[in-house]
Amino acid sequence: MANEPARILVWDGAVRLVHWLMAILVPLLWWTAEEGHMDWHKSFGLTMFGLVLFRLLWGFLGTWTARFGPMIGRIWSLNSYIGKLRRRESASTFGHSPMAVLSVFAMLLTLLTQVTTGLFSVDVDGLDSGPLALMISFETGRQFAEIHEFNFNLLAALIGLHLAAIAIYQFVLKEKLVGAMVTGRRSRADFPVAPETENRPSVCAMIAAALLSLACVFAISDFG
Amino acid sequence: MRRCKSQKIFPVLASLALLSACGQNTETDTDSQLANVELPSGMTVKEQIEARQDHLKQIGKAFKTISDQLKTDRPDLAQIQAAAALVPKEAQGMADWFPEGTGPESGVETEALPVIWENKSDFNDKVGAMQDAAAQLNTAAQGGDVAAIASAFQTTGGKCKDCHDKYREDD
Secondary structure, three states: OOOOOOEEEOOOHHHHHHHHHHHHHHHHHHHHHHHOOHHHHHHHHHHHHHHHHHHHHHHHHOOOOOOHHHHHHHHOOHHHHHHHHHOOOOOOOOOOOHHHHHHHHHHHHHHHHHHHHHHHOEOOOOOOEOOOHHHOOHHHHHHHHHHHHHHHHHHHHHHHHHHHHHHHHHHOOOOOHHHHHHHOEEEHHHOOOOOOOOOOOOHHHHHHHHHHHHHHHHHHHHHO | OHHHHHHHHHHHHHHHHHHHHHHOOOOOHHHOOHHHOEOOOOOEHHHHHHHHHHHHHHHHHHHHHHHHHHHOOOOOHHHHHHHHHHHHHHHOOHHHHOOOOOOHHHOOOOOEOOHHHHOHHHHHHHHHHHHHHHHHHHHHHHHOOHHHHHHHHHHHHHHHHHHHHHHEOOO
């Protein structure tokens, strides 16, 4: 074995790509909805649907830091993690911290609610509707649209919390999280406990998850 | 199952907080006597506003039917024709649905903006343009040519939006 590399892979390429595409799409989706560019809103929304689907699959097929199982395991150390933060002890975690796990689950659930209700939404004039709104009445479609609108506020609040947390880590706790989400890597020396995994993604799993998500998106966009 | 719990707890708590905030400012009908003023049409302000909202909702429903059918590979002409016939009927007399006093100042929940009554003739022109487009949509629908229906439907939708963009509150 050669020397251990100084920088290790925390976030695999799929996690980063999905993350940054979502970060670009959310403002675009908001803006297209505000301005009434519903054709674009639908295309971006379907793309977002595919990304959410992929991320959920990746939570089972992806690297250790992307998988939901190990993330759930982290939740139980939430109290001790918060204690460490308050004492300003070095608390870098390989992957999501216990608090980040809660944040990610909340954001994913809210995003899933958002894309699903969007598929069934009907606008107040009955002129624009999601691809699956064919199956439901005007009134039900309006209810989906109401949830879609309300849920966006939840999503915006969670994103606000997410950004605030990153700023606190950056400036108060001196942990630079943004760089790792760009390059995927952090210095091995950042972690008090050495990670037990190489965190290498499986190309087969990545292709499978991507194809499955794409197939769902095409099936739905074909529907209506 | 544990995961579900922790996944849901944030949105659930947040929605409860927001919902309880919503409940605090429900308006009671009693704080607005303007709502019960009788209009020349014989309806009260509240009845007039609710009647027009109902008509517009019926038009929205008809539009969804047409839009749904146009999205399918084989549109059901009978459904389109029934819906398209309904639109001019429901839109009849639309300019009269907005007498003075039926704006938001009445205290009744309405998205009609006060600017309607500052530009009443422009408003009425736009209503007229929509009614003309709806009549043409109906003619196209009864003709049975799907491409012509799709085009007339787009035109009619555009005429709705012309008015809504300017005279209806954004939600």
